Structure formats: structure tokens, C-alpha cells
Amino acid sequence: MPNAVSALNGKAFSGFAQITEAGLQGMITLRGDLASPVIAEAVRAATGTPVPGPRQVVSAGGKSALWMSPDELLLLVPYADAAGIAAQLTPALSGEHALAVNVSDARAMFRIQGAKAAQVLQKLAPVDFDTLGADEVRRSRLAQVAAAMWKSGPDEFTVIGFRSVAGYIMGLLENAALPGSEIA
């Protein structure tokens, strides 16, 4: 099998915050009735977490489940395991009106680190980051493209966008993190 590479192959930029393309990340989209016990069981088997509540991200042992919409979750798992977990989800969801697809290679993930990491996103998204919860995932836009973002650490934000616009997102983040362009 050819070597898999992430959208920007780990590109990094150092401004008033550190921007890094996070490299290969397994991502599985799971759609269905999130109240269903079958889906709860399948999510626990895949990530070891319960089904997250609205707009929540729950993590356990390096895996996470993100609430994306009333009928959609995004499961974050190691890249190498994603195809296998997605394949196991399909029989686990049999009988449910549900769908699990490995979208790892269709998305790009970025990390923004530093004490002023929030300022980078504040410039780009119509989101009030002061009221964003610690485990709250916010889907919005970065300039002209859709993105999901959450506070993944004390001084760290993680952003997921579409792979086809990864170069655009990296350009946005780099420009917003230029040294000397801090907000106050």
C-alpha cells in the first residue's frame, strides 16, 4: 500500500501562536439516531466513550467522539485503525437507520498552540470564544470555508476542515498568527 500522507504533510508555522497541520488522523462520520442504544453501544465499542451530548466532545484513551449535528457524530481514532473500526461499525449498526464512513482522507486537522491561540481563531470565525465551553465543539466558518473547532487543551485549539481547502486554511491561520498582529 502506498504511504498515506496528510493534506499538508505536517506543515508548521510559528507566529504569536504555533500552527501545525496535525498529520494523519483517523476520522469516522457516524450518522443515525443518537438516542438509540444500538448507536451508544457502537460508539462505546469504537472509541470507549459515551455518545456526546449536544455540541460536546468526549475523549477517552486518545480517542474522541464529537457531536456534529443532531444526527451526526465524528469519531477520532488512530489513523491506522480507522478503516478497521469503520468496517466493524457497519455490522454493529445493522438494523439501525445509520451510516458509518471512514472520512480520514477527506479531512485535514490543525492545532493552534500558545497562550494567545484563541486570538488566531477570533480573527477568522464569527464565534464568541470567551463563552465557548472547555469541551464544546463549535462548527462554524473560518473566513470562507466550513470548519469545526474546539479547545483541546489549556492553550490549544484543534480545527478540522475539508482536505480540499487545507492549503487555504493553513494560509488563513498563518496570516492570522503573524507576529505583531496580536489583538491588544
Place this chain on the structure above:
Amino acid sequence: MLILECPCCGVKAEETELAPGGEAHLKRYGPGSSDEDFDNYMFARANPKGVHFERWRHAYGCGKWFLAARCTATLEVFGTYPAQTTEPPAELQAYIKSRRPEWEGYK
């Protein structure tokens, strides 16, 4: 700037995160209906100065459609509610009436 709270995911979404969907609560007239009914369904739209019910989609967020009641003159938002309704909720209508006593009511 218009800020609507999406009833599906609870996010207070700013206008640029939303896609407008035109007038809400249209009754569809399809095959077999009279030309006049179809013409009205297809082309006739309310264009009020004041209370208006609209469809919006949380395009950059959860992707769901919802309905909103707002004032076209002042941009005051009276409320948002799920799209799976055939008319505005009674409490929302009462609230609009309290804010706009001159409003002739829904339908």
C-alpha cells in the same frame, strides 16, 4: 447583523453562518392542483414591513433547517423554532402580539 439561535444545536449563529430559505409555512400545491393555486404557491410571496416568518438553514453549523420570526423593519428577532411545524407555536405568536400589538396575527 442578524443573530439567530438554531433550535437544533443551540448555537447563536450569526447571519453569515446561515443560508436563507425564503418565506416559511408555504402550502405546496403540486400535480392536480389548479393553475391559480400553483401560481400562488410558486410565485406569490408575502413581503411585509414588520413581522415575517422565514426559513433558515444553519449551513456552516449543524446543517439543519429551522424557522425564525423576525421584524423586517427593525431586525428584531422574536424567536426561532423547529422546521417540523405547520404554523408558529402559540407562545411565539403571543409574544409577537405583545411586542407588536398592531400585528394582525398569523393567517
